[in-house]
Amino acid sequence: MALRRPMVAGNWKMNGSAALAQELFKKFASKLQNDSAEVVLCPPSIYLESVRQLLEANKEALDGSLVRMGAQNLSQHDFGAYTGEVSGQMLKDSGCRYVIIGHSERRRMYGETSNIVAEKFAAAQKHGLTPILCVGESGPAREARRTFEVIAEELDIVIQKNGTMAFDNAIIAYEPLWAVGTGKSATPEQAQEVHAFIRKRLSEVSPFIGENIRILYGGSVTPSNAADLFAQPDVDGGLIGGASLNSSEFLSLCTIA
Numbered sequence: 485m486a487l488r489r490p491m492v493a494g495n496w497k498m499n500g501s502a503a504l505a506q507e508l509f510k511k512f513a514s515k516l517q518n519d520s521a522e523v524v525l526c527p528p529s530i531y532l533e534s535v536r537q538l539l540e541a542n543k544e545a546l547d548g549s550l551v552r553m554g555a556q557n558l559s560q561h562d563f564g565a566y567t568g569e570v571s572g573q574m575l576k577d578s579g580c581r582y583v584i585i586g587h588s589e590r591r592r593m594y595g596e597t598s599n600i601v602a603e604k605f606a607a608a609q610k611h612g613l614t615p616i617l618c619v620g621e622s623g624p625a626r627e628a629r630r631t632f633e634v635i636a637e638e639l640d641i642v643i644q645k646n647g648t649m650a651f652d653n654a655i656i657a658y659e660p661l662w663a664v665g666t667g668k669s670a671t672p673e674q675a676q677e678v679h680a681f682i683r684k685r686l687s688e689v690s691p692f693i694g695e696n697i698r699i700l701y702g703g704s705v706t707p708s709n710a711a712d713l714f715a716q717p718d719v720d721g722g723l724i725g726g727a728s729l730n731s732s733e734f735l736s737l738c739t740i741a
């Protein structure tokens with residue numbers, strides 16, 4: 485039986501502030517338990533240093549509970565003339581452990597193809613970061629019953645470029661596009677169905693990885709729908725957008741997981 489520690493990751497997107505980070509840590513220090521879910525904060529890059537300092541300053545107060553830091557994006561390149569980009573090594577130096585890869589907003593708005601996503605996945609691992617790989621179908625794809633096809637395609641390109649064993653050090657986030665930022669979450673059954681599909685697909689190549697990889701659900705998760713979503717056997721926590729910007733809601737999600 486795999487022991488997958490639940491994870492709650494907050495994707496601030498282009499929101500938040502150093503003050504929000506401070507507020508979160510104040511709550512964490514008094515409320516997070518040792519056996520709580522692993523908590524990951526993914527602020528905009530400019531606030532990584534503030535979060536790193538807070539992690540350092542609150543080490544004792546956190547008393548063994550797992551709070552870690554992730555970035556929202558990285559360059560697929562190591563260094564060079566890529567204005568505005570941040571490399572995996574830089575994120576690692578800044579204290580990140582995780583990095584979100586292939587979020588639908590980046591795929592849609594910044595032209596990140598599945599090939600680029602696969603390269604970013606490799607770049608993250610090369611620099612010692614654990615990728616949180618986002619996959620998910622659009623509303624029309626779901627209506628056309630193409631959900632599994634889309635998810636399989638997005639996964640397979642990363643597998644082809646990196647090998648299945650690369651998923652030994654990765655997290656997957658199932659984020660249906662129609663649920664991200666819309667207030668319309670997937671039902672627990674819809675989430676479970678896709679999570680089971682992803683796990684099975686990885687199990688076919690490596691039963692160990694299939695059993696052990698953590699698969700998060702993302703898309704309009706709130707304290708009122710989280711318990712049912714997180715209770716699904718193949719849902720190992722959540723990737724949280726909107727609700728990660730409210731310290732009380734985010735803390736309550738961390739304790740539900």
Ligand code: PGA
Nearest residue numbers: 664665703704724725726
């Ligand atoms: P949401 O975003 O929780 O605001 O729907 C989730 C995400 O984009 O990761």
